[in-house]
Amino acid sequence: MESFKRLSLDELCFSICESKRTLIIFHIRSDADAVGSAFALRDIFRVLGIPAYCACADELPERLQFLTDGVQGSVLLEEDMRLDCERIISVDSANPVQLGALFNRLHKDIDLMIDHHSSGTPYADNYIDPNASSTGEIIYRVANRLIELGALDSIPPRVISCVFAAVSSDTGGFRFSNATPDTYRLAAELIELGADHAEISRQLFDCKSYTQIQVEGEGARRLKTIADGRVAWISFPYSLQQELGAQSEHLGTLIDIARSLEGVEIALAIRENADRATYRVSMRSATDFDVSYVCARFGGGGHKSASGCTVTASNIQEAEQKVLAEIVKRFDK
């Protein structure tokens, strides 16, 4: 088994300061923490005078493009680009599989991973802090340490807004249990530095496409419960997704509908993939129940209260049964 080095904050900062053309990569099904962290780090490199480019195996969802405006149009990696970089850093990506097609193209060359997930499979030297609310929080820590070390004069404006979006997104708008007093202090600091919190929050939480609202309506109709309403789930067939003209980015809030049902302790969203053989499962826990353990049984992972995995099944009912059985098995009755 290959072993990777765990870096201290200073080692991470010194490594970042090395003048090497850098590729910053992040996970598919990108969220605002992945995109915000990547583009915040890109901007730190810009100020340090180091060329950097952000890449993902998927194009960005439309609703997150406000984070990248004017910096980089696409995040897809051109064929020849890999030859052009001297260092590859991944952000917010705990497992190789989350990097999608990029991992196979690049994995031997990934130099560093920066992340905050507790259950993951390190695939490079790393700085991982499971106590951080988000990878964005770590990037902000890096920026502040670089100021102390004299490498940066101040926090660049784009870093301020990208980090705010990253932290806000991963804490559900500062409402999840990973939003600690430190997270709120961090938010206050970012607002003092000029983060447009109202606009970022509107973009992240209050702005939905027509398609997404249609998906949520259909999702709400498909909500089911077991175990006296303590477990709730929504399963979403691919045929329905096609009928609504929805992309996978429109299905991300289904889990929130299941989670918001009164009395629910464990919520799931099960989406049938286009191959109709694999099912993308998101899980949330409102109690001590560790959903990352259940997801790990299917090769996935994440956090104790928010995790995901992909399940293979011959139809959506079988996928539901497989996952629900794993939950019920360790449910204290």
Ligand SMILES: [Mn+2]
């Ligand atoms: Mn994250």
